[in-house]
Amino acid sequence: MQTLLILAGTTGGVAVIVFLTQLITQLQAQIVDRVLGTQPHVVIRPLEEANRRAFDDPASTAVIEPRAQRLRSVDQWENVARLAAAMPGVTAVSPTVTGPAFAVRGQANKSVALMGIDAERYRRIVRMEEYMVAGRFAVDGTCAVIGSELAKDLGIRLEDKLRVALPNGRDELLQVGGIFDIGNKDLNRRWVFVTLPLAQSLLDLPGGVSNLDLTVADIFDAQAIAERLQGATGLTVDSWMQTNAQLLAALRNQTVSNNLIRSFVILIVALGIASVLVVSVVQKQKEIGILRAMGASRAMILQVFLIQGALVGAVGSIFGSLLAFGLLNMFSAIYRNADGSPLFAAELEPRFIVLAALVATGVGLASALIPARRAAKMDPVQAIRS
Amino acid sequence: MSDAVIELAGLTKSYNVGTPVETEVLHGIDLSLAQGEFAALIGPSGSGKSTLLNIIGLLERPTGGRLSIGGRDTAALSEAEITALRGRSIGFVFQFHHLLPAFSALENVMMPAIIARGAPDDEAEATALQLLDAVGLKAHAHKKPAELSGGQQQRVAIARALALRPRLILADEPTGNLDTHTADDIFALLREFNRQTDCACLIVTHDPRLAARCDRTVRLVDGRLAADC
Numbered sequence: 376m377q378t379l380l381i382l383a384g385t386t387g388g389v390a391v392i393v394f395l396t397q398l399i400t401q402l403q404a405q406i407v408d409r410v411l412g413t414q415p416h417v418v419i420r421p422l423e424e425a426n427r428r429a430f431d432d433p434a435s436t437a438v439i440e441p442r443a444q445r446l447r448s449v450d451q452w453e454n455v456a457r458l459a460a461a462m463p464g465v466t467a468v469s470p471t472v473t474g475p476a477f478a479v480r481g482q483a484n485k486s487v488a489l490m491g492i493d494a495e496r497y498r499r500i501v502r503m504e505e506y507m508v509a510g511r512f513a514v515d516g517t518c519a520v521i522g523s524e525l526a527k528d529l530g531i532r533l534e535d536k537l538r539v540a541l542p543n544g545r546d547e548l549l550q551v552g553g554i555f556d557i558g559n560k561d562l563n564r565r566w567v568f569v570t571l572p573l574a575q576s577l578l579d580l581p582g583g584v585s586n587l588d589l590t591v592a593d594i595f596d597a598q599a600i601a602e603r604l605q606g607a608t609g610l611t612v613d614s615w616m617q618t619n620a621q622l623l624a625a626l627r628n629q630t631v632s633n634n635l636i637r638s639f640v641i642l643i644v645a646l647g648i649a650s651v652l653v654v655s656v657v658q659k660q661k662e663i664g665i666l667r668a669m670g671a672s673r674a675m676i677l678q679v680f681l682i683q684g685a686l687v688g689a690v691g692s693i694f695g696s697l698l699a700f701g702l703l704n705m706f707s708a709i710y711r712n713a714d715g716s717p718l719f720a721a722e723l724e725p726r727f728i729v730l731a732a733l734v735a736t737g738v739g740l741a742s743a744l745i746p747a748r749r750a751a752k753m754d755p756v757q758a759i760r761s
Numbered sequence: 762m763s764d765a766v767i768e769l770a771g772l773t774k775s776y777n778v779g780t781p782v783e784t785e786v787l788h789g790i791d792l793s794l795a796q797g798e799f800a801a802l803i804g805p806s807g808s809g810k811s812t813l814l815n816i817i818g819l820l821e822r823p824t825g826g827r828l829s830i831g832g833r834d835t836a837a838l839s840e841a842e843i844t845a846l847r848g849r850s851i852g853f854v855f856q857f858h859h860l861l862p863a864f865s866a867l868e869n870v871m872m873p874a875i876i877a878r879g880a881p882d883d884e885a886e887a888t889a890l891q892l893l894d895a896v897g898l899k900a901h902a903h904k905k906p907a908e909l910s911g912g913q914q915q916r917v918a919i920a921r922a923l924a925l926r927p928r929l930i931l932a933d934e935p936t937g938n939l940d941t942h943t944a945d946d947i948f949a950l951l952r953e954f955n956r957q958t959d960c961a962c963l964i965v966t967h968d969p970r971l972a973a974r975c976d977r978t979v980r981l982v983d984g985r986l987a988a989d990c
Contacts, residue, residue, distance in 0.1 A: 665859045668820060669873045669921075670848015672841055756820045759859065 378683075381651040382691055385735060388644035389695025392637050393723065393731050394702045399633050401719040403626055407594060410622060411615055413557050415469075415500045415588035416597045418618075419455060419604060420611040421447045446474050448583020455608050456587055462607075464591050464600050467499035470584040472574040478521075478567060479538040479546075480529040487525065487567045489539060491574020491584075500588045503555060509533045510553030514570045520553040522563030539567065545577050641734070645742040648687055652680060652746035656753075663750055664758025677751040684743020685736050692735035696728045765832070766929050766961040767817055768793040772826030774812055774984075786812050787984045789826065796928065797959040799952065801972035804981035810965045811933060813981065817963065818931045819847040831928055848877050852922030852960075854932040854951075859918065860906040866893060866917045867902040873924040885924075892920035896950060912943035919950055923958070930955070932964040936971065944968065 424442045428435075449455055452470060460468045472491035477484045494513050498504060503512040503520075510533050512520055521531065531537055531551055540546040549569065556563055575581050589604075591597050597614035605612040616623050656663070663676055700723050710718040774787040786809045794800060804810050815821040816828065819835065828835045831850055835843065852873075860869045867889055874885035893899050896916040898909075906914055915935060922930055932951065936944030948971050955962045964975065972978050980988040 661859065662861055665855075665861065666872075666876065667844070668818070668847070668853050669876055670844060670925075671876045672844045674841075675876065756815050759820075759855065 377651045377655060378687065381647050381687055382694070384647045385644050385687055385691025385739070386694040386698055388640045389692045389731050389735050390698035390702060391640050392734075393696055393699035393727055395633060395636060397699065397703060397723055397727055398706070398719060399629060400724075403629065405719070406622070406626070409558070410619060411594060413501055413559060413562060414615060414618070416591045416594055417465075417589035417601045417604070417612060417614050419449060419459065419587040419589070419608065420585070420613070421449050422609070422611055446578060446580065446585060448580050448585065449587060449610060452584045452587060455610065458607060459587060459589055459604060462600060462604065464593065464596050465589055466592050467496065467590040469493065469496035469500045469588045470571065470586075471497070471588055472571060472578055472580055472583070472585050474574070474578040474580075474585065475542065476567065476577070477540045478525060478529060479540055480531065480536075483529055484540070485525060485528055485564070487521075487539070488565045489541075489574055489577065490566055490568045491571045491578070492568055493571055494568075497568075497588070500590050501557075503557075506555040506557045508554050508556045510551070512553050512555065512568075514552070514568050516570070517547060517549050517573065518552040519549040520555060520568040521551055522566050523554055523556040524560050524563035525565070525567070526551070526554050528564065539569075539577070541577055543579060545579075547573065547577060641738055644691075644735075645738045648684055648739055649742040649745060652684060652743050653749070655683075656680065656746045656750040659750070660753060660758040663753055664755040667753075667755035668759065673751040676753075677747045680747030680750050681740055681743050684739040684741075684747070686739070688735035688737070688739025689732060691739070692728075692732040695735070696723065696731060699723065764796045765793045766796050766798075766830070767963075768827070768829040768832075769817070770827040772816065772823045772828055774809070774816060774821070775824045778824060785824075785984065787816075787823075790981075790984075790986055792979065792986065792989070794929070794961045794963060796961055797955065798977060799955045799962045799975050800964070800977040800979055801975040802963055802965045802979050802981060803967070803969070803972050804987070806967075808981045809984040810981055814931055814933055814963065814965055817929075818851055818853060819843050848873060849925060850928050852925070852927040852930045854915070854918050854922045854930065854935045856934040856937040860914055860921070862906055865903045865905055866898060866909065869906065869917055870920045870924055872921060877925060889920070889924060892923055893917070895954075896920045911939055912946060915939065915943075915947050916950065919947065919954070923954055926958060926960075928960055930960055930962045932962065934965050934967065936966065936968065944971070948974065 423444055426439050426442055456468045456470060459465055469492065474489055476487050476489040478487045508523055514520060533551060533554065535551050537549045537551055538546055539549060575583065591600050598616045601612040601614035666676065703723065707719055712718055769790050769792040772787060772790040773785060775783055775785040777783050790813065802810050816823050830846060870889035870892055871881055871885045875881050890899065890902060893902050896919060898913060898916055901909060901913060936947050939947060951962060966972055978990055979986065
């Protein structure tokens with residue numbers, strides 16, 4: 376009866392741990408995936424311009440005004456791009472020219488970000504083809520790709536014309552060859568993709584690029600790669616981990632609280648197993664005494680209780696994993712995304728089950744230690760008499 | 762006596778040693794039991810019979826004096842060696858059968874062999890069945906102790922004590938809670954095994970009628986041997 380109860384407790388504990396771990400891992404992976412779906416992992420930019428004083432005289436009372444940052448090209452960007460591409464862990468490099476512009480149609484005009492790209496290379500940074508709602512993600516000549524919000528705001532359909540005007544007075548008539556919905560209204564309203572040469576000439580950056588976008592193999596290596604690139608090029612190199620520091624902090628905090636919950640659940644399960652075994656040792660005193668009288672050694676008695684603890688943990692982890700699988704199925708059916716697709720997949724990674732089984736068995740063993748030692752130390756005569 | 766199964770010389774036992782309430786319960790016992798001997802240990806309650814039996818059965822250690830089992834001095838043996846010696850050469854029959862309630866009669870009888878060898882085997886089962894047959898319980902081999910009568914339980918306990926063919930059987934009031942008829946049966950069974958296997962038996966009893974039927978009667982009064990005849 377007690378064994379059943381504690382088995383139920385262990386099952387619950389394991390289920391909570393496995394379920395939480397799987398859920399949080401999946402959700403975190405999804406959030407990261409969604410955030411990084413629309414931005415490069417690493418961005419290389421030119422250094423910011425700063426005023427330097429010719430004579431650094433501490434007695435001087437001169438006030439240094441910070442400089443306004445012009446749009447500038449990454450110096451020798453072809454070399455930098457080659458260097459970045461050769462860096463281990465970097466899977467794609469895409470040069471981009473980006474600057475402010477107005478999209479004008481009739482009396483309406485909207486402020487947009489002109490993005491000069493090479494469509495083939497940019498696709499490996501942001502999987503644009505997955506976000507297209509009309510047309511294709513391809514830029515060519517004056518053919519452009521715009522977001523769905525901008526299209527709606529300006530009443531543009533595929534093949535329609537659109538004028539972009541720049542603060543420097545240049546303008547160009549574009550034809551819309553594709554409309555995307557990237558899942559972010561702000562970006563859907565602002566991004567206007569054109570060819571690299573067109574953006575270069577419109578933004579007065581002939582032959583230059585304003586930044587290099589990079590994709591890395593392991594997203595959590597991004598910061599290290601960014602630092603290495605910064606060291607090698609002397610340019611400003613930002614990883615997504617810096618630009619999304621808040622998200623990263625949130626993910627870390629979530630992991631910490633998840634670990635906290637897991638630790639407490641493990642502790643409670645361990646205490647449960649230990650207390651049941653302590654009671655069972657007291658109840659089984661007589662049997663322990665009889666076994667000892669028949670020649671069972673202390674080590675044997677110790678083993679019996681240790682095995683019992685380990686078994687409770689092992690069996691509990693099997694039932695717990697099953698329960699967690701059930702919970703995942705249930706919750707993935709209940710919680711759905713705005714578009715009706717499941718928020719997370721009802722699948723359990725085998726490594727979590729193996730890990731849970733190992734941890735639960737270990738915890739069962741560890742919590743059986745004190746009761747088992749008590750049983751082994753028991754004086755057979757006292758045990759039989761009681 | 763070279764074939765002595767147990768030999769006690771000046772054996773003493775005290776409880777609470779080193780505290781103000783130290784009490785000596787056995788005051789220098791000299792006793793030996795030869796192979797095949799069938800002896801009764803009698804005496805009023807509180808005279809130290811059970812303590813003496815526990816010490817001979819290696820469940821407790823004496824405070825002083827010498828105890829040899831099968832010619833081996835036990836004083837120098839480690840805890841593990843004591844346990845092994847106990848399992849191998851001594852069979853216990855307790856007043857209350859002390860069978861393991863979770864196991865069948867057969868499994869209970871196999872238990873000493875399982876403990877000694879680490880796992881049940883065919884030989885243990887064959888021996889156990891043979892012993893159950895000998896105590897007349899072959900038909901009840903697969904019943905749990907709770908399904909057996911008091912006399913039957915005690916028979917299973919005797920069969921268990923004999924499982925490893927020990928050289929010494931220690932019985933602590935084996936018939937204490939049985940009616941006279943059943944008690945006679947159990948006693949006869951012990952006697953029969955004693956003759957068959959030539960093991961030494963030391964039986965604690967309150968029943969003078971049974972004591973009279975033993976080869977030898979050792980009387981213990983206030984922790985001393987009062988008579989040995």
